[in-house]
Amino acid sequence: MDQIAIGKFISECRKEKHLTQAQLAERLGVTDRAVSKWETGRSMPDASIMLELCEQIGITVNDLLNARRIEMNNYKEIAEKTMLEMRRHEEQASKKMLMYEVVVGIICMAVFLVLTGVAALADIENRIKIILIATGLLTVVGYSLIALRIETEAGYYECPNCGERYVPRYRSVLFAPHINRTRYMRCPHCSKKGWHKKVLTKEK
């Protein structure tokens, strides 16, 4: 998926509809900054808003993702290709977030170890030792919050009972026992409890 080309295409279609970025933003309930970011290819519209955006500028989601208007006769073929690419795109984004979680985790753990190590071994005032240990703990707590957010939002969890793949609520992830990325949670679909595995995409 070429974000720059998609952005240009959004801009073209918006102008065809004689809308300013601000007008389009208002209709979609987003900031004009968000529209500007889409049009310059710095970000993609959220899936939740994509359909509404396409309606407003008179194209289909398939047109949008291919950055051009698709003829009806090869529509199906291109739609399938688009689905595949979207899935790959999503998978890569999730993978990146989960990798980021690991890297930041290692850095935070190193910071924690260095700070507590210095506090334990260095010949410094107690007051400073306490500050070092507190900073180390805050780093770990801060990291845990970021990691939980990533665990919640990157990819999906799969219910072993009904096979539903879903994005859980932050709170259920927070309180769920876990082994690596597999969490013991209640399925929002069949409401059975079980060990839900982290998966990268919605489709199997």
Ligand SMILES: [Zn+2]
């Ligand atoms: Zn289920």
